[in-house]
Amino acid sequence: MGMTITEKIMANQSGRSSVKPGELVWVDVQSVMTMDYLGKTCFEKFKSLGKTEVFDKDRVICVSDHLVPPPNQKFATMLNEWREVVKEHDITHFYDLGRQGIAHQIMVEQGHVLPGTVSIGTDSHANTYGAAGAIGNAVGVTDAAVAMATGKAWFRVPSAVKFHITGEWQPFVMAKDLSLHIMGMMHWNGHLIYKTLEFDGPGITSLSMAGRMTLCNMTVDLGAKNGIVAPDETTKAYLEGRAKGDWEMIASDEDAVYEQSYEINLSNLGPTIALPDKLDDTVPIEKAIGKKFNKAFVGTCTNGRLEDLEILARIMKGKQIHRDVNMIVVPASQTVYLDALRAGYLETLIMAGAAIDTPSCAACAGIHTGVAGDGDIVLSAGNRNMKGRMGSKNAQIYLTSPAVVAASAIRGEITDPRTFDI
Amino acid sequence: MIKGKCWVADDYVMAYNIIIQEYWTTAIDKEDNSRWVMAGVHEDFNSENAFKDRGYTFIVAGHNFAGGGKSIEHVIAGLMGAGIKTVFATSFARLQFRNAINYGLPFVTSKDIDKDCSTGDELEYNPQTGEIKNLTTGKSFDSLPAAPFVAKVGQAGGLMNYVRDKIAKGEAIT
Numbered sequence: 001m002g003m004t005i006t007e008k009i010m011a012n013q014s015g016r017s018s019v020k021p022g023e024l025v026w027v028d029v030q031s032v033m034t035m036d037y038l039g040k041t042c043f044e045k046f047k048s049l050g051k052t053e054v055f056d057k058d059r060v061i062c063v064s065d066h067l068v069p070p071p072n073q074k075f076a077t078m079l080n081e082w083r084e085v086v087k088e089h090d091i092t093h094f095y096d097l098g099r100q101g102i103a104h105q106i107m108v109e110q111g112h113v114l115p116g117t118v119s120i121g122t123d124s125h126a127n128t129y130g131a132a133g134a135i136g137n138a139v140g141v142t143d144a145a146v147a148m149a150t151g152k153a154w155f156r157v158p159s160a161v162k163f164h165i166t167g168e169w170q171p172f173v174m175a176k177d178l179s180l181h182i183m184g185m186m187h188w189n190g191h192l193i194y195k196t197l198e199f200d201g202p203g204i205t206s207l208s209m210a211g212r213m214t215l216c217n218m219t220v221d222l223g224a225k226n227g228i229v230a231p232d233e234t235t236k237a238y239l240e241g242r243a244k245g246d247w248e249m250i251a252s253d254e255d256a257v258y259e260q261s262y263e264i265n266l267s268n269l270g271p272t273i274a275l276p277d278k279l280d281d282t283v284p285i286e287k288a289i290g291k292k293f294n295k296a297f298v299g300t301c302t303n304g305r306l307e308d309l310e311i312l313a314r315i316m317k318g319k320q321i322h323r324d325v326n327m328i329v330v331p332a333s334q335t336v337y338l339d340a341l342r343a344g345y346l347e348t349l350i351m352a353g354a355a356i357d358t359p360s361c362a363a364c365a366g367i368h369t370g371v372a373g374d375g376d377i378v379l380s381a382g383n384r385n386m387k388g389r390m391g392s393k394n395a396q397i398y399l400t401s402p403a404v405v406a407a408s409a410i411r412g413e414i415t416d417p418r419t420f421d422i
Numbered sequence: 423m424i425k426g427k428c429w430v431a432d433d434y435v436m437a438y439n440i441i442i443q444e445y446w447t448t449a450i451d452k453e454d455n456s457r458w459v460m461a462g463v464h465e466d467f468n469s470e471n472a473f474k475d476r477g478y479t480f481i482v483a484g485h486n487f488a489g490g491g492k493s494i495e496h497v498i499a500g501l502m503g504a505g506i507k508t509v510f511a512t513s514f515a516r517l518q519f520r521n522a523i524n525y526g527l528p529f530v531t532s533k534d535i536d537k538d539c540s541t542g543d544e545l546e547y548n549p550q551t552g553e554i555k556n557l558t559t560g561k562s563f564d565s566l567p568a569a570p571f572v573a574k575v576g577q578a579g580g581l582m583n584y585v586r587d588k589i590a591k592g593e594a595i596t
C-alpha cells in the first residue's frame with residue numbers, strides 16, 4: 001500500500017520502512033524554533049532534563065517576533081532575559097531585533113526548513129513550513145524542550161485529506177482567498193482535527209512559495225495537524241541559496257490512501273472574506289461590499305510577504321488612502337522589508353498614506369503596534385478574527401486578502417479589487 | 423478509580439478563554455495558572471479562584487475542547503492546579519490534546535458524554551476500562567482507552583519525567 005508524503009516523512013525520520021495512520025512514532029527533527037515570550041521557559045525546561053548542550057546549536061532557531069520592539073517595560077525586561085538565555089546556550093541562529101522577522105517567515109526564508117523533514121515550533125502557525133514540502137508542527141514548550149535535548153519529537157501519524165486544486169488563478173485572487181474558502185467549507189477546527197492536509201493539482205503547481213506559505217499557514221486554524229505541498233521546481237528554485245542542508249524530492253505514492261478528497265476549481269474562486277468573530281463565517285466578497293471600516297492591517301505570518309506588499313503597491317500606486325482609514329503595513333521579516341524597500345513598494349505605500357512598521361507580529365495578537373480599540377472595525381490580512389484578538393473585545397475584525405485590503409483602504413469601504421480602477 | 427463532581431462546558435471552549443490574554447506571558451505554574459483559569463469562558467469564573475473554588479474533579483465538554491490554536495501550556499497547568507483530574511469531551515483540539523498528554527492530564531474522548539451530564543453531577547471514572555459512570559443519573563458511558571505510550575507518559579507523571587528518566591539511564595527514546 002502506498003504512503004502519503006506526510007507518512008513517508010514520518011517513516012523516514014523515524015527509521016521505519018513504513019507507517020500507518022494512528023501509529024505513534026518518535027521522529028528526528030530538522031529544526032526546533034522558539035521565540036521571545038516562550039523561549040526562556042523552553043530553555044529552563046530543557047535544562048531540567050539534565051542536559052547542558054542542545055542537540056545541535058545550528059538547529060535550534062531563536063526568534064524575537066511577538067514582543068519586539070518592546071512596547072513596555074515588562075516586555076523589555078522579558079526580552080533581556082530571553083537574550084541572556086540564548087547567549088548562554090550559544091545558539092547559532094538568533095534573529096533578534098535588527099535581524100528579526102516573524103518566526104515562521106524566518107524558518108522558511110532562511111532555509112531552516114527542508115523538504116522531507118520535520119520541524120517544530122512553539123507557536124501555532126508552524127504549519128507554514130509545509131509550503132517547503134516539510135512537516136511543520138506547532139508544539140508546546142515541553143515538546144520543544146524535549147526536542148532541544150534529544151533532537152526528537154513524538155507524533156501520531158495522521159490520516160490524510162487531499163485538496164486537489166484545478167483551474168487557473170483569477171486576477172486579484174490570492175492564496176488567502178483559497179484558505180478562507182476552505183475554512184468556510186470545512187469549518188474552523190471542524191472535521192479536519194488531527195488530519196494532514198495535502199494540496200496538489202495545477203492550481204498548486206502554479207502557486208508561488210509565498211502563496212503556498214499562506215495556504216499551509218492557515219491549516220492550523222482548520223484544526224489540522226499539518227498542511228503540505230510536495231516539493232517541486234518552484235520549491236527548488238526558492239531554496240537555492242537558502243537551504244541549510246541537503247534535501248531530496250519527495251512525493252505521495254500514486255496509491256496513497258486519503259480519508260477524503262476534495263476538488264476546488266479556481267475558475268469559480270473570487271475574493272473571499274471572513275466576517276467578524278468567526279473564522280469560518282466566510283463569504284464571497286460580493287456579500288460584504290460597501291461595508292465601512294476604519295483600520296486596515298497587512299502583515300503577519302499569513303500575508304506579510306513580498307508578494308503581498310507587491311500587490312498592495314500595484315493597487316495603491318498613485319492613489320490616496322481614504323481619510324477615514326488608518327492603514328498599517330508590517331513586512332514579515334527584515335529581508336522582506338529590505339526587498340520591498342528596494343522594489344519601491346514601500347515608497348508607493350507611504351505616498352498613498354500608509355504607515356509602515358518594523359517587522360514583528362504587530363497587532364495580530366493584540367500585543368502592540370496598532371492594536372484595536374473600542375468600536376474599531378478592522379479590515380485585516382491576518383489570520384484570526386475572534387473577539388479581542390487584536391485588542392478590544394468591542395472591535396470587529398474582517399479577514400481577507402491583501403488585494404482586498406488595498407482596494408478597500410482607498411475607497412474607505414470593502415471593495416472588490418477586480419472592479420477597482422487601477 | 424477517580425470520583426468527583428463535574429462541570430459541563432459548551433462546545434468550542436477555547437484555549438484562549440481558559441487562560442485569558444493577560445496571563446499568556448506569565449510563568450507556567452499549576453498553582454498560579456489555576457487562580458484565573460476559565461476566566462474568559464464564563465462571567466461567573468472571572469474572579470480570582472472562582473473556577474477552582476467550586477471543587478470540580480471532571481470537565482465534560484463537547485466538540486473541540488480547548489481549541490482556537492493556542493499552544494500555551496498554561497491551559498493544562500491551570501486545569502490541573504484547579505483540581506481537574508480528567509477532561510471528557512467528544513473531541514479535543516490537537517495542540518492542547520498534545521499538551522495534556524505531555525502533562526499526564528487525561529483528555530478522554532467519549533462519544534455521547536456531552537448529552538447526559540449536568541454540572542454538579544457526581545461521576546466515577548475507571549481509567550483501566552474506560553468506563554465513566556454518572557452516579558447522579560445512573561447512566562454509563564464508554565471511552566477510548568489511552569494508547570500505551572500515553573499511559574506510560576501518564577504513569578511517569580508527564581513527558582518531562584519520562585524523558586528525564588531515559589536520559590539519566592542513557593536509554594534511547596523510541
Ligand code: SF4
Nearest residue numbers: 125300301361364365
Ligand atoms: S503573526 Fe500573528 S499568527 Fe503569526 S506568529 Fe505572530 S501572532 Fe501568531
